[in-house]
Amino acid sequence: MYKKISCMGGLLGLTFALTLGTAHAQDYNLKLGHTGAPNHHFETISTQYADLVSERTNGHVKITTYPSDSLGKQTELVEGTMIGTNDMVLTSDAVLSNMVPEVGVINLPFLFRDSEHVRHVLDGKIGEELAERVKAQGAVVIGWWENGFRHVTNDKQPITRPDDLKGMKIRVPEGPVFVETFKALGANPTPIPFSELYSALQLGVVDGQENPPAHILTQKFYEVQDYVSRTGHIYLSSPVLINRTLFESMPAEYQQILLDTGREMAAKHTQLVLAQEDEQWREIAAMGMEIDDVDKGPFVEATRPVIDKYRQVFGDDLIDRIQSTP
Structure with a gap:
């Protein structure tokens, strides 16, 4: 009887070990x-x-x-x-x-x-x-x-100050902060899914968009946009x-x-x-886009009310902690 129990215990132990091994090795x-x-x-x-x-x-x-x-x-x-x-x-x-x-x-x-x-x-x-x-x-x-940090492109004119954006239809991602930011800059922000952006630019549904240089290049926005301003206005x-x-x-x-x-x-x-990014900017210029650097001061000042508004949403503490992080 002892031998039978011992044998059964050994079999149960082996079965348990195999079960654990199988579970861990699941693909x-x-x-x-x-x-x-x-x-x-x-x-x-x-x-x-x-x-x-x-x-x-x-x-x-x-x-x-x-x-x-x-x-x-x-x-x-x-x-x-x-x-x-x-x-x-x-x-x-x-x-x-x-x-x-x-x-x-x-x-x-x-x-x-x-x-x-x-x-x-x-x-x-x-x-x-x-x-x-x-x-x-x-x-x-x-x-x-x-x-990365985002920059504005358009097919109308160089943008070097906030006033240049007034009335311009700018595609933005589907996020409320983006809408508020471009309203503050005087533009008409238009949320459009990224997958539909090229055709929206091509058909004139919007005048411009904002993205890091990698998207400007790989999505071939240079085919339907003439100007890019290095604003670095929002990080994504x-x-x-x-x-x-x-x-x-x-x-x-x-x-x-x-x-x-x-x-x-x-x-x-x-x-x-x-x-x-350095090489991407060179390639964008080679594709014929005019690249303009801007004085960020006026853009910072124009969008300051956006941060003030969202202090009521996110709280002073969170925003202050981000700004004060080394």
Whole structure:
């Protein structure tokens, strides 16, 4: 009898061990969509992230990237990631702010001094607090990746002062801070999905748009725009989200790898973007666009009421903490 019990115990132990091993070795095949073109840095950094995650999980977590909104439009993907119909998305904080309003603080005009300031804020306590707000809506922030400071293009005239924007129809992302900012500058802000922007410019639905140089180049906006002004008026981050339920169903080891690698790639993404921008501006000029640098002072002054208004929304403390971060 003793031998039978001992044998049975051994079999149960072996079965339990095999079950645990099988659970841990489960494969996860995830889809990550983004709006960048195949030659945009979004695809470069997403692919690098996918490769590192696969390597660090011994191939058990595989991420397939889908550029150019081929998996769906940004708003659809963000909402899908929150409710579980989509795995992952590399999006913009402007789109995310429609579901998590607090994230819109990142887009306040002239809030950040430079890219180093951005990294200190988003990779620190404030970034963690904003990520908790996102988590409450059903998604985990894998990392605050890079998009960059934005600049205005148009097909009408050079823009060197706020008055040059008066009455001009400018496409903005689907985020309320962008609308308020361009109203303050005297423009007529028009939210249009990014995937529809080129045709909107081509057909004259809007006169101009605002984006970092990578999008101006890879989306070929130079074909339908003549002027670009380096205003650097708003910074846009690119949070990477994963569905919370999916994330929490994974082994803790895989969760940590996704988070640690995401944080690592955030800093790398910023450096990648900064390294590319000088060459991108040269290419934009070579494509025939007139590039104008501006005195930012009048633009800062014109948009100051936007920050004052949003102090009532986000609170003095949060805005002051961002501005005072070294």
